[in-house]
Amino acid sequence: MVKHTPSSMSQHPPPEAAQTLLALMHAQGEVARLSEREQLFSALLDSVNAVLWAFDWESRKVLYVSPAYERIFGRPASLLLADYNEWRSSVYPDDLEYAERSLAEVLVKGAVEDREYRIMTADGQLRWLSDKCYINQQTDGDQGVIVVGIAEDITENKQLQGELQRLATxxxxxxxxxxxxxxxxxxxxxxxxxxxxxxxxxxxxxxxxxxxxxxxxxxxxxxxxxxxxxxxxxxxxxxxxxxxxxxxxxxxxxxxxxxxxxxxxxxxxxxxxxxxxxxxxxxxxxxxxxxxxxxxxxxxxxxxxxxxxxxxxxxxxxxxxxxxxxxxx
Missing domain, CATH: 3.30.70.270 (Reverse transcriptase/Diguanylate cyclase domain)
Incomplete structure:
Protein backbone atom coordinates (compact mmCIF):
# COMPACT_ATOMS: atom_id res chain seq x y z
CA MET A 1 0.00 0.00 0.00
CA VAL A 2 1.30 3.45 -1.01
CA LYS A 3 1.19 6.09 1.65
CA HIS A 4 0.60 9.70 0.50
CA THR A 5 2.69 12.18 2.26
CA PRO A 6 1.36 15.72 2.78
CA SER A 7 3.77 17.02 0.18
CA SER A 8 2.62 14.57 -2.49
CA MET A 9 -1.01 15.41 -1.84
CA SER A 10 -0.38 19.14 -2.23
CA GLN A 11 0.89 18.50 -5.74
CA HIS A 12 -2.43 17.01 -6.77
CA PRO A 13 -5.33 19.25 -5.69
CA PRO A 14 -8.86 17.83 -5.54
CA PRO A 15 -10.79 17.87 -8.84
CA GLU A 16 -13.08 20.67 -7.66
CA ALA A 17 -10.15 22.93 -6.81
CA ALA A 18 -8.48 22.19 -10.16
CA GLN A 19 -11.63 23.09 -12.04
CA THR A 20 -11.97 26.31 -10.07
CA LEU A 21 -8.33 27.16 -10.81
CA LEU A 22 -8.77 26.45 -14.51
CA ALA A 23 -11.94 28.56 -14.62
CA LEU A 24 -10.15 31.40 -12.89
CA MET A 25 -7.22 31.20 -15.32
CA HIS A 26 -9.65 31.15 -18.24
CA ALA A 27 -11.51 34.17 -16.86
CA GLN A 28 -8.27 36.02 -16.39
CA GLY A 29 -7.34 35.22 -19.98
CA GLU A 30 -10.70 36.50 -21.23
CA VAL A 31 -10.30 39.70 -19.21
CA ALA A 32 -6.82 40.19 -20.68
CA ARG A 33 -8.12 39.62 -24.21
CA LEU A 34 -11.04 41.99 -23.66
CA SER A 35 -8.67 44.58 -22.27
CA GLU A 36 -6.41 44.20 -25.32
CA ARG A 37 -9.40 44.52 -27.64
CA GLU A 38 -10.63 47.59 -25.79
CA GLN A 39 -7.19 49.18 -26.00
CA LEU A 40 -6.95 48.33 -29.69
CA PHE A 41 -10.45 49.73 -30.36
CA SER A 42 -9.62 52.89 -28.41
CA ALA A 43 -6.35 53.30 -30.34
CA LEU A 44 -8.17 52.86 -33.65
CA LEU A 45 -10.81 55.45 -32.71
CA ASP A 46 -8.11 57.89 -31.63
CA SER A 47 -6.13 57.46 -34.87
CA VAL A 48 -9.10 58.02 -37.21
CA ASN A 49 -9.45 61.65 -38.31
CA ALA A 50 -13.19 61.53 -37.69
CA VAL A 51 -15.58 61.83 -34.77
CA LEU A 52 -18.03 59.02 -34.01
CA TRP A 53 -21.07 60.25 -32.10
CA ALA A 54 -24.49 59.20 -30.82
CA PHE A 55 -27.36 61.55 -30.06
CA ASP A 56 -30.69 61.04 -28.28
CA TRP A 57 -33.15 63.00 -30.39
CA GLU A 58 -35.89 63.25 -27.76
CA SER A 59 -33.74 64.45 -24.87
CA ARG A 60 -31.37 66.44 -27.13
CA LYS A 61 -28.43 64.83 -25.38
CA VAL A 62 -25.14 63.63 -26.82
CA LEU A 63 -24.71 60.07 -25.55
CA TYR A 64 -21.24 59.34 -26.92
CA VAL A 65 -18.42 61.09 -28.73
CA SER A 66 -15.12 59.45 -29.74
CA PRO A 67 -11.66 60.70 -28.69
CA ALA A 68 -11.06 62.51 -32.01
CA TYR A 69 -13.63 65.14 -30.99
CA GLU A 70 -11.20 67.01 -28.77
CA ARG A 71 -8.50 66.95 -31.45
CA ILE A 72 -10.73 68.15 -34.30
CA PHE A 73 -13.03 70.55 -32.43
CA GLY A 74 -10.40 71.68 -29.94
CA ARG A 75 -13.02 71.58 -27.17
CA PRO A 76 -13.45 69.32 -24.10
CA ALA A 77 -15.73 66.35 -24.78
CA SER A 78 -17.16 66.69 -21.27
CA LEU A 79 -18.80 70.01 -22.21
CA LEU A 80 -20.50 68.44 -25.23
CA LEU A 81 -21.72 65.46 -23.24
CA ALA A 82 -23.15 67.85 -20.66
CA ASP A 83 -24.84 70.21 -23.12
CA TYR A 84 -25.85 69.67 -26.77
CA ASN A 85 -25.63 73.44 -27.35
CA GLU A 86 -21.85 73.09 -27.20
CA TRP A 87 -22.09 71.58 -30.70
CA ARG A 88 -24.33 74.41 -31.90
CA SER A 89 -21.90 77.03 -30.64
CA SER A 90 -19.02 75.34 -32.47
CA VAL A 91 -20.74 75.49 -35.90
CA TYR A 92 -19.75 78.45 -38.09
CA PRO A 93 -22.68 80.91 -37.80
CA ASP A 94 -23.37 81.04 -41.56
CA ASP A 95 -23.70 77.24 -41.63
CA LEU A 96 -25.73 76.65 -38.46
CA GLU A 97 -29.18 76.74 -40.07
CA TYR A 98 -28.10 74.23 -42.73
CA ALA A 99 -26.33 71.97 -40.20
CA GLU A 100 -29.43 71.73 -38.01
CA ARG A 101 -31.88 71.37 -40.91
CA SER A 102 -29.83 68.61 -42.58
CA LEU A 103 -29.54 66.79 -39.24
CA ALA A 104 -33.33 66.82 -38.87
CA GLU A 105 -33.71 65.29 -42.36
CA VAL A 106 -32.42 62.00 -40.94
CA LEU A 107 -35.83 61.53 -39.27
CA VAL A 108 -37.45 61.42 -42.69
CA LYS A 109 -34.74 59.80 -44.80
CA GLY A 110 -33.21 57.45 -42.24
CA ALA A 111 -29.75 58.53 -43.39
CA VAL A 112 -28.13 61.78 -44.56
CA GLU A 113 -24.72 61.30 -46.14
CA ASP A 114 -24.05 64.61 -47.93
CA ARG A 115 -23.77 67.07 -45.02
CA GLU A 116 -20.81 69.43 -45.22
CA TYR A 117 -20.46 72.44 -42.96
CA ARG A 118 -17.81 74.49 -41.17
CA ILE A 119 -16.91 74.66 -37.51
CA MET A 120 -14.81 77.06 -35.45
CA THR A 121 -12.33 75.47 -33.06
CA ALA A 122 -11.78 76.94 -29.61
CA ASP A 123 -8.64 78.73 -30.86
CA GLY A 124 -10.43 80.27 -33.85
CA GLN A 125 -9.46 77.86 -36.64
CA LEU A 126 -12.02 77.24 -39.39
CA ARG A 127 -12.51 73.57 -40.30
CA TRP A 128 -14.73 71.75 -42.80
CA LEU A 129 -16.62 68.62 -41.73
CA SER A 130 -18.36 65.90 -43.71
CA ASP A 131 -20.88 64.78 -41.08
CA LYS A 132 -22.90 61.70 -42.06
CA CYS A 133 -25.75 60.61 -39.79
CA TYR A 134 -28.11 57.62 -39.53
CA ILE A 135 -31.03 56.41 -37.45
CA ASN A 136 -29.82 53.57 -35.24
CA GLN A 137 -31.87 50.63 -36.55
CA GLN A 138 -31.08 48.55 -33.45
CA THR A 139 -32.60 51.08 -31.07
CA ASP A 140 -35.19 49.66 -28.65
CA GLY A 141 -38.54 51.40 -29.11
CA ASP A 142 -38.54 52.37 -25.45
CA GLN A 143 -35.32 54.31 -25.93
CA GLY A 144 -36.72 56.78 -28.44
CA VAL A 145 -34.80 57.83 -31.53
CA ILE A 146 -31.03 57.50 -31.37
CA VAL A 147 -29.06 59.15 -34.18
CA VAL A 148 -25.51 57.97 -34.80
CA GLY A 149 -22.97 59.56 -37.09
CA ILE A 150 -19.41 60.10 -38.19
CA ALA A 151 -17.95 63.58 -38.68
CA GLU A 152 -14.82 63.56 -40.83
CA ASP A 153 -12.39 66.48 -41.00
CA ILE A 154 -12.17 67.36 -44.74
CA THR A 155 -10.40 70.71 -44.34
CA GLU A 156 -7.35 69.67 -46.37
CA ASN A 157 -9.55 68.33 -49.18
CA LYS A 158 -11.50 71.61 -49.27
CA GLN A 159 -8.29 73.62 -49.38
CA LEU A 160 -7.01 71.45 -52.23
CA GLN A 161 -10.29 71.86 -54.12
CA GLY A 162 -10.07 75.61 -53.64
CA GLU A 163 -6.52 75.70 -54.93
CA LEU A 164 -7.41 73.58 -57.97
CA GLN A 165 -10.38 75.87 -58.66
CA ARG A 166 -8.13 78.91 -58.39
CA LEU A 167 -5.59 77.42 -60.77
CA ALA A 168 -8.33 76.49 -63.25
CA THR A 169 -9.89 79.97 -63.28
Whole structure:
Protein backbone atom coordinates (compact mmCIF):
# COMPACT_ATOMS: atom_id res chain seq x y z
CA MET A 1 0.00 0.00 0.00
CA VAL A 2 1.30 3.45 -1.01
CA LYS A 3 1.19 6.09 1.65
CA HIS A 4 0.60 9.70 0.50
CA THR A 5 2.69 12.18 2.26
CA PRO A 6 1.36 15.72 2.78
CA SER A 7 3.77 17.02 0.18
CA SER A 8 2.62 14.57 -2.49
CA MET A 9 -1.01 15.41 -1.84
CA SER A 10 -0.38 19.14 -2.23
CA GLN A 11 0.89 18.50 -5.74
CA HIS A 12 -2.43 17.01 -6.77
CA PRO A 13 -5.33 19.25 -5.69
CA PRO A 14 -8.86 17.83 -5.54
CA PRO A 15 -10.79 17.87 -8.84
CA GLU A 16 -13.08 20.67 -7.66
CA ALA A 17 -10.15 22.93 -6.81
CA ALA A 18 -8.48 22.19 -10.16
CA GLN A 19 -11.63 23.09 -12.04
CA THR A 20 -11.97 26.31 -10.07
CA LEU A 21 -8.33 27.16 -10.81
CA LEU A 22 -8.77 26.45 -14.51
CA ALA A 23 -11.94 28.56 -14.62
CA LEU A 24 -10.15 31.40 -12.89
CA MET A 25 -7.22 31.20 -15.32
CA HIS A 26 -9.65 31.15 -18.24
CA ALA A 27 -11.51 34.17 -16.86
CA GLN A 28 -8.27 36.02 -16.39
CA GLY A 29 -7.34 35.22 -19.98
CA GLU A 30 -10.70 36.50 -21.23
CA VAL A 31 -10.30 39.70 -19.21
CA ALA A 32 -6.82 40.19 -20.68
CA ARG A 33 -8.12 39.62 -24.21
CA LEU A 34 -11.04 41.99 -23.66
CA SER A 35 -8.67 44.58 -22.27
CA GLU A 36 -6.41 44.20 -25.32
CA ARG A 37 -9.40 44.52 -27.64
CA GLU A 38 -10.63 47.59 -25.79
CA GLN A 39 -7.19 49.18 -26.00
CA LEU A 40 -6.95 48.33 -29.69
CA PHE A 41 -10.45 49.73 -30.36
CA SER A 42 -9.62 52.89 -28.41
CA ALA A 43 -6.35 53.30 -30.34
CA LEU A 44 -8.17 52.86 -33.65
CA LEU A 45 -10.81 55.45 -32.71
CA ASP A 46 -8.11 57.89 -31.63
CA SER A 47 -6.13 57.46 -34.87
CA VAL A 48 -9.10 58.02 -37.21
CA ASN A 49 -9.45 61.65 -38.31
CA ALA A 50 -13.19 61.53 -37.69
CA VAL A 51 -15.58 61.83 -34.77
CA LEU A 52 -18.03 59.02 -34.01
CA TRP A 53 -21.07 60.25 -32.10
CA ALA A 54 -24.49 59.20 -30.82
CA PHE A 55 -27.36 61.55 -30.06
CA ASP A 56 -30.69 61.04 -28.28
CA TRP A 57 -33.15 63.00 -30.39
CA GLU A 58 -35.89 63.25 -27.76
CA SER A 59 -33.74 64.45 -24.87
CA ARG A 60 -31.37 66.44 -27.13
CA LYS A 61 -28.43 64.83 -25.38
CA VAL A 62 -25.14 63.63 -26.82
CA LEU A 63 -24.71 60.07 -25.55
CA TYR A 64 -21.24 59.34 -26.92
CA VAL A 65 -18.42 61.09 -28.73
CA SER A 66 -15.12 59.45 -29.74
CA PRO A 67 -11.66 60.70 -28.69
CA ALA A 68 -11.06 62.51 -32.01
CA TYR A 69 -13.63 65.14 -30.99
CA GLU A 70 -11.20 67.01 -28.77
CA ARG A 71 -8.50 66.95 -31.45
CA ILE A 72 -10.73 68.15 -34.30
CA PHE A 73 -13.03 70.55 -32.43
CA GLY A 74 -10.40 71.68 -29.94
CA ARG A 75 -13.02 71.58 -27.17
CA PRO A 76 -13.45 69.32 -24.10
CA ALA A 77 -15.73 66.35 -24.78
CA SER A 78 -17.16 66.69 -21.27
CA LEU A 79 -18.80 70.01 -22.21
CA LEU A 80 -20.50 68.44 -25.23
CA LEU A 81 -21.72 65.46 -23.24
CA ALA A 82 -23.15 67.85 -20.66
CA ASP A 83 -24.84 70.21 -23.12
CA TYR A 84 -25.85 69.67 -26.77
CA ASN A 85 -25.63 73.44 -27.35
CA GLU A 86 -21.85 73.09 -27.20
CA TRP A 87 -22.09 71.58 -30.70
CA ARG A 88 -24.33 74.41 -31.90
CA SER A 89 -21.90 77.03 -30.64
CA SER A 90 -19.02 75.34 -32.47
CA VAL A 91 -20.74 75.49 -35.90
CA TYR A 92 -19.75 78.45 -38.09
CA PRO A 93 -22.68 80.91 -37.80
CA ASP A 94 -23.37 81.04 -41.56
CA ASP A 95 -23.70 77.24 -41.63
CA LEU A 96 -25.73 76.65 -38.46
CA GLU A 97 -29.18 76.74 -40.07
CA TYR A 98 -28.10 74.23 -42.73
CA ALA A 99 -26.33 71.97 -40.20
CA GLU A 100 -29.43 71.73 -38.01
CA ARG A 101 -31.88 71.37 -40.91
CA SER A 102 -29.83 68.61 -42.58
CA LEU A 103 -29.54 66.79 -39.24
CA ALA A 104 -33.33 66.82 -38.87
CA GLU A 105 -33.71 65.29 -42.36
CA VAL A 106 -32.42 62.00 -40.94
CA LEU A 107 -35.83 61.53 -39.27
CA VAL A 108 -37.45 61.42 -42.69
CA LYS A 109 -34.74 59.80 -44.80
CA GLY A 110 -33.21 57.45 -42.24
CA ALA A 111 -29.75 58.53 -43.39
CA VAL A 112 -28.13 61.78 -44.56
CA GLU A 113 -24.72 61.30 -46.14
CA ASP A 114 -24.05 64.61 -47.93
CA ARG A 115 -23.77 67.07 -45.02
CA GLU A 116 -20.81 69.43 -45.22
CA TYR A 117 -20.46 72.44 -42.96
CA ARG A 118 -17.81 74.49 -41.17
CA ILE A 119 -16.91 74.66 -37.51
CA MET A 120 -14.81 77.06 -35.45
CA THR A 121 -12.33 75.47 -33.06
CA ALA A 122 -11.78 76.94 -29.61
CA ASP A 123 -8.64 78.73 -30.86
CA GLY A 124 -10.43 80.27 -33.85
CA GLN A 125 -9.46 77.86 -36.64
CA LEU A 126 -12.02 77.24 -39.39
CA ARG A 127 -12.51 73.57 -40.30
CA TRP A 128 -14.73 71.75 -42.80
CA LEU A 129 -16.62 68.62 -41.73
CA SER A 130 -18.36 65.90 -43.71
CA ASP A 131 -20.88 64.78 -41.08
CA LYS A 132 -22.90 61.70 -42.06
CA CYS A 133 -25.75 60.61 -39.79
CA TYR A 134 -28.11 57.62 -39.53
CA ILE A 135 -31.03 56.41 -37.45
CA ASN A 136 -29.82 53.57 -35.24
CA GLN A 137 -31.87 50.63 -36.55
CA GLN A 138 -31.08 48.55 -33.45
CA THR A 139 -32.60 51.08 -31.07
CA ASP A 140 -35.19 49.66 -28.65
CA GLY A 141 -38.54 51.40 -29.11
CA ASP A 142 -38.54 52.37 -25.45
CA GLN A 143 -35.32 54.31 -25.93
CA GLY A 144 -36.72 56.78 -28.44
CA VAL A 145 -34.80 57.83 -31.53
CA ILE A 146 -31.03 57.50 -31.37
CA VAL A 147 -29.06 59.15 -34.18
CA VAL A 148 -25.51 57.97 -34.80
CA GLY A 149 -22.97 59.56 -37.09
CA ILE A 150 -19.41 60.10 -38.19
CA ALA A 151 -17.95 63.58 -38.68
CA GLU A 152 -14.82 63.56 -40.83
CA ASP A 153 -12.39 66.48 -41.00
CA ILE A 154 -12.17 67.36 -44.74
CA THR A 155 -10.40 70.71 -44.34
CA GLU A 156 -7.35 69.67 -46.37
CA ASN A 157 -9.55 68.33 -49.18
CA LYS A 158 -11.50 71.61 -49.27
CA GLN A 159 -8.29 73.62 -49.38
CA LEU A 160 -7.01 71.45 -52.23
CA GLN A 161 -10.29 71.86 -54.12
CA GLY A 162 -10.07 75.61 -53.64
CA GLU A 163 -6.52 75.70 -54.93
CA LEU A 164 -7.41 73.58 -57.97
CA GLN A 165 -10.38 75.87 -58.66
CA ARG A 166 -8.13 78.91 -58.39
CA LEU A 167 -5.59 77.42 -60.77
CA ALA A 168 -8.33 76.49 -63.25
CA THR A 169 -9.89 79.97 -63.28
CA UNK A 170 -6.99 82.35 -62.64
CA UNK A 171 -4.27 83.69 -64.91
CA UNK A 172 -1.05 82.57 -63.24
CA UNK A 173 0.88 85.79 -63.92
CA UNK A 174 -1.67 88.52 -63.17
CA UNK A 175 -3.96 86.61 -60.75
CA UNK A 176 -6.97 87.96 -62.66
CA UNK A 177 -9.53 85.72 -64.39
CA UNK A 178 -8.14 83.68 -67.25
CA UNK A 179 -9.82 83.67 -70.68
CA UNK A 180 -12.04 80.65 -70.07
CA UNK A 181 -13.26 81.79 -66.67
CA UNK A 182 -13.84 85.36 -67.83
CA UNK A 183 -16.04 84.27 -70.74
CA UNK A 184 -17.89 81.74 -68.58
CA UNK A 185 -18.78 84.54 -66.15
CA UNK A 186 -19.43 87.00 -68.98
CA UNK A 187 -21.86 84.57 -70.61
CA UNK A 188 -23.84 84.33 -67.38
CA UNK A 189 -23.90 88.12 -66.96
CA UNK A 190 -24.97 88.57 -70.59
CA UNK A 191 -27.86 86.11 -70.30
CA UNK A 192 -29.05 87.78 -67.10
CA UNK A 193 -29.00 91.21 -68.78
CA UNK A 194 -31.01 89.82 -71.70
CA UNK A 195 -33.61 88.25 -69.38
CA UNK A 196 -33.89 91.33 -67.15
CA UNK A 197 -33.80 93.79 -70.03
CA UNK A 198 -30.95 95.73 -68.40
CA UNK A 199 -27.98 97.48 -69.96
CA UNK A 200 -24.56 95.89 -70.26
CA UNK A 201 -21.21 97.14 -71.59
CA UNK A 202 -18.22 95.19 -72.88
CA UNK A 203 -14.63 96.45 -73.12
CA UNK A 204 -11.43 95.18 -74.71
CA UNK A 205 -8.04 96.63 -73.78
CA UNK A 206 -4.70 96.06 -75.51
CA UNK A 207 -1.29 97.35 -74.37
CA UNK A 208 0.25 99.54 -77.07
CA UNK A 209 3.58 98.39 -78.57
CA UNK A 210 3.93 95.55 -76.07
CA UNK A 211 6.22 93.54 -78.36
CA UNK A 212 8.63 96.48 -78.39
CA UNK A 213 8.63 96.50 -74.56
CA UNK A 214 9.55 92.81 -74.48
CA UNK A 215 12.22 93.22 -77.18
CA UNK A 216 13.77 96.31 -75.56
CA UNK A 217 13.59 95.54 -71.85
CA UNK A 218 13.12 91.76 -71.76
CA UNK A 219 10.23 89.47 -70.94
CA UNK A 220 10.54 89.75 -67.12
CA UNK A 221 9.94 93.49 -67.46
CA UNK A 222 7.07 92.79 -69.86
CA UNK A 223 5.55 90.44 -67.27
CA UNK A 224 5.82 93.22 -64.68
CA UNK A 225 3.94 95.57 -67.02
CA UNK A 226 1.15 93.00 -67.42
CA UNK A 227 0.91 92.59 -63.66
CA UNK A 228 0.66 96.36 -63.06
CA UNK A 229 -1.99 96.76 -65.78
CA UNK A 230 -4.05 93.98 -64.18
CA UNK A 231 -3.71 95.63 -60.76
CA UNK A 232 -4.92 98.92 -62.25
CA UNK A 233 -7.97 97.19 -63.71
CA UNK A 234 -8.86 95.58 -60.38
CA UNK A 235 -8.48 98.94 -58.63
CA UNK A 236 -10.57 101.03 -61.01
CA UNK A 237 -13.44 98.69 -61.93
CA UNK A 238 -16.63 98.76 -59.87
CA UNK A 239 -17.80 96.04 -57.50
CA UNK A 240 -19.59 93.41 -59.60
CA UNK A 241 -17.70 94.22 -62.83
CA UNK A 242 -15.81 91.38 -64.53
CA UNK A 243 -12.15 91.66 -65.50
CA UNK A 244 -9.66 89.20 -66.95
CA UNK A 245 -6.64 88.59 -69.13
CA UNK A 246 -7.83 86.94 -72.33
CA UNK A 247 -4.64 86.99 -74.41
CA UNK A 248 -0.95 87.87 -74.31
CA UNK A 249 -1.32 91.62 -73.72
CA UNK A 250 -5.09 91.80 -74.05
CA UNK A 251 -7.59 92.26 -71.22
CA UNK A 252 -11.39 92.36 -71.18
CA UNK A 253 -14.01 93.82 -68.86
CA UNK A 254 -17.77 93.51 -68.61
CA UNK A 255 -19.99 96.05 -66.84
CA UNK A 256 -23.40 94.63 -65.79
CA UNK A 257 -26.30 97.09 -65.53
CA UNK A 258 -24.22 99.77 -67.23
CA UNK A 259 -24.53 101.55 -70.59
CA UNK A 260 -21.42 102.06 -72.76
CA UNK A 261 -21.59 105.79 -72.01
CA UNK A 262 -21.50 105.11 -68.26
CA UNK A 263 -18.76 102.51 -68.71
CA UNK A 264 -16.71 105.03 -70.67
CA UNK A 265 -16.15 107.03 -67.47
CA UNK A 266 -14.64 103.91 -65.87
CA UNK A 267 -12.53 103.27 -68.98
CA UNK A 268 -11.25 106.86 -68.88
CA UNK A 269 -10.22 106.49 -65.23
CA UNK A 270 -8.42 103.27 -66.15
CA UNK A 271 -6.70 105.06 -69.05
CA UNK A 272 -5.44 107.78 -66.70
CA UNK A 273 -4.37 105.27 -64.05
CA UNK A 274 -2.29 103.35 -66.60
CA UNK A 275 -0.72 106.53 -67.98
CA UNK A 276 0.52 107.36 -64.47
CA UNK A 277 2.38 104.03 -64.20
CA UNK A 278 6.17 104.22 -64.38
CA UNK A 279 8.60 101.38 -65.11
CA UNK A 280 12.37 101.17 -64.98
CA UNK A 281 15.02 98.87 -66.42
CA UNK A 282 18.79 99.38 -66.22
CA UNK A 283 18.39 103.04 -65.23
CA UNK A 284 15.90 103.58 -68.08
CA UNK A 285 12.40 104.74 -67.19
CA UNK A 286 9.39 104.30 -69.44
CA UNK A 287 5.60 104.38 -69.39
CA UNK A 288 2.89 102.50 -71.24
CA UNK A 289 -0.41 103.29 -72.92
CA UNK A 290 -3.42 101.19 -73.88
CA UNK A 291 -6.04 101.19 -76.62
CA UNK A 292 -9.61 100.36 -75.62
CA UNK A 293 -12.72 99.35 -77.53
CA UNK A 294 -16.07 99.70 -75.79
CA UNK A 295 -19.57 98.63 -76.78
CA UNK A 296 -22.90 97.45 -75.36
CA UNK A 297 -26.14 95.62 -76.12
CA UNK A 298 -27.91 97.43 -78.96
CA UNK A 299 -30.78 95.12 -79.99
CA UNK A 300 -32.65 91.92 -79.10
CA UNK A 301 -30.59 89.85 -81.56
CA UNK A 302 -27.37 90.65 -79.73
CA UNK A 303 -25.05 87.80 -78.68
CA UNK A 304 -21.92 87.72 -76.57
CA UNK A 305 -19.95 86.91 -79.74
CA UNK A 306 -21.31 89.99 -81.50
CA UNK A 307 -20.41 92.16 -78.48
CA UNK A 308 -16.90 90.77 -78.51
CA UNK A 309 -16.51 91.31 -82.26
CA UNK A 310 -17.73 94.92 -82.06
CA UNK A 311 -15.46 95.74 -79.09
CA UNK A 312 -12.54 94.12 -80.91
CA UNK A 313 -13.18 96.20 -84.04
CA UNK A 314 -13.42 99.37 -81.92
CA UNK A 315 -10.14 98.55 -80.18
CA UNK A 316 -8.29 98.11 -83.48
CA UNK A 317 -9.81 101.36 -84.70
CA UNK A 318 -8.26 103.01 -81.62
CA UNK A 319 -4.91 101.50 -82.68
CA UNK A 320 -5.25 102.86 -86.22
CA UNK A 321 -6.23 106.31 -84.94
CA UNK A 322 -2.99 106.72 -83.00
CA UNK A 323 -3.34 104.42 -79.92
CA UNK A 324 -3.77 105.53 -76.29
CA UNK A 325 -7.50 106.18 -76.67
CA UNK A 326 -10.98 104.76 -76.22
CA UNK A 327 -13.32 104.11 -79.16
CA UNK A 328 -17.05 103.35 -78.80
CA UNK A 329 -18.29 100.66 -81.14
Missing amino acids: TDVLTQSSNRRHFFDCARGAFEKARQDGTALAFLLLDIDDFKQINDTYGHPTGDHVLLRIADSGKTVLRRGDLFGRIGGEEFAAMFPDCTPEMAQHVAERLQREIQRLSFSHDDQTFGVTVSQGLTGIVDSDETLDSLFARADAAMYQAKRQGKNQIVLG
